[in-house]
Amino acid sequence: MAVTALVGAQWGDEGKGKIIDILAEKSDMVVRAQGGNNAGHTVVADGVTYKLHLIPSGILYKNTVCVIGNGTVVDPAVVLAEMDELAKYGVDLSRLKIDARAHVILPYHISIDELSEAARGSGDIGTTKKGIGPCYMDKAERIGIRMCDLINLSVFREKLANNVKIKNDIIVKLYGGKPVDFDRIYNDYTAYAERLAKYVCDTSVLVYDAIKAGKNVLFEGAQGALLDLDVGTYPYVTSSHPVSGGFCIGAGVGPTLIKDCIGIAKAYTTRVGKGPFPTELDDEIGDRIRNLGAEFGTTTGRPRRCGWLDAVILRFAVRVNGLTGIALNKLDTLTGLKTLKICVGYKKNGAELRDFPSDISELEGCEPVYEEFEGWTEDITSAKSVKDLPKAAMNYLKAVEKLIDCPVKMVGVGPDRTQNLEMR
Numbered sequence: 001m002a003v004t005a006l007v008g009a010q011w012g013d014e015g016k017g018k019i020i021d022i023l024a025e026k027s028d029m030v031v032r033a034q035g036g037n038n039a040g041h042t043v044v045a046d047g048v049t050y051k052l053h054l055i056p057s058g059i060l061y062k063n064t065v066c067v068i069g070n071g072t073v074v075d076p077a078v079v080l081a082e083m084d085e086l087a088k089y090g091v092d093l094s095r096l097k098i099d100a101r102a103h104v105i106l107p108y109h110i111s112i113d114e115l116s117e118a119a120r121g122s123g124d125i126g127t128t129k130k131g132i133g134p135c136y137m138d139k140a141e142r143i144g145i146r147m148c149d150l151i152n153l154s155v156f157r158e159k160l161a162n163n164v165k166i167k168n169d170i171i172v173k174l175y176g177g178k179p180v181d182f183d184r185i186y187n188d189y190t191a192y193a194e195r196l197a198k199y200v201c202d203t204s205v206l207v208y209d210a211i212k213a214g215k216n217v218l219f220e221g222a223q224g225a226l227l228d229l230d231v232g233t234y235p236y237v238t239s240s241h242p243v244s245g246g247f248c249i250g251a252g253v254g255p256t257l258i259k260d261c262i263g264i265a266k267a268y269t270t271r272v273g274k275g276p277f278p279t280e281l282d283d284e285i286g287d288r289i290r291n292l293g294a295e296f297g298t299t300t301g302r303p304r305r306c307g308w309l310d311a312v313i314l315r316f317a318v319r320v321n322g323l324t325g326i327a328l329n330k331l332d333t334l335t336g337l338k339t340l341k342i343c344v345g346y347k348k349n350g351a352e353l354r355d356f357p358s359d360i361s362e363l364e365g366c367e368p369v370y371e372e373f374e375g376w377t378e379d380i381t382s383a384k385s386v387k388d389l390p391k392a393a394m395n396y397l398k399a400v401e402k403l404i405d406c407p408v409k410m411v412g413v414g415p416d417r418t419q420n421l422e423m424r
């Protein structure tokens, strides 16, 4: 597998965790490069259920080095809670590396995330309220506190004092919220720093050395292409870069070093939070997909909006990520539907749109143009190879490949890591 990037090809929640888990077994290193604990996946290993938001699940394999790269935002309390949970089951944490340049999420970020969302009223973004956006705002404003600052007490004290003053003005004067307390944050965070210091280093050197040494390195994306701050459905996006280019910035590696890029998609589409969603199903088929596909958020528990597969979105994901393949998850969720639809284009004001619009006001009111496909009723969850799939399911997969001009490399037919079929 050498150097492979895995990215979400839709609006996040594509089942990346399962594919990452499958590939992590063969990986010497797994790298997160963007986002924070707004992501999340559940991994079951040796009968234990782990809910991880920040630490790559590769940590469960004995020899895999797990990197939290410079482009991430780290909530120290969350990472320590995950470490404690893993330690309870004897997981060796010396393989965890956190970049010195990763930004630290502080209580005022969480507070401002909540207050600014409330102030937006019905125009809210629907964020996870984990402080992600406000932390990246500080990074862009160049007042952020990085892991290297956190573990340097005098630097931390000075930067924190400055920021608490600015943020309390925003919290109290702008939003009428409750101010944060400097002493409390300082005491809590210096205790976190003491525990985290030994994991902090320049991870871009580690990643480069691993690639140069010919190791298998897996870049683990969080969220999905449509949530990308630049090319996604702005403003209903996250504040980082979930597209493949995000790995270059967020892990400090050059683009020529990443060879393969696999996009993870579901056999249908879901989204959480606000924003236009052309193939959304507000009917019993949408409910059926939500219930059979267990489409409720790992991080927030929110029910996900569900709809038909959208080939316009997948073509966009192929383009902006340079995908070399697709892993199509949850094909089994579609079993039992008489007719399946795939959106092949959009129509707006009588005109056909070939490409995904760059402006959501253009996306708003786009009507999907569907192609229909015959469904199947056979249980596919115990298929051992694509040869075991019903003809109608194979036709569906072949249609996807043709519509998006990208090979489907893996097909998910159930939640277990064994329920994954190789197409090629």
Ligand code: IMP
Residues within 6 Å of the ligand: 011, 012, 013, 038, 039, 040, 125, 126, 127, 128, 129, 130, 132, 133, 222, 223, 227, 236, 237, 238, 239, 272, 273, 274
């Ligand atoms: P934030 O990342 O918490 O700022 O939220 C911004 C938008 O991204 C909201 O619509 C969230 O629901 C969405 N989002 C963030 N992380 C995820 C994820 O892991 N899966 C799906 N949506 C996400």
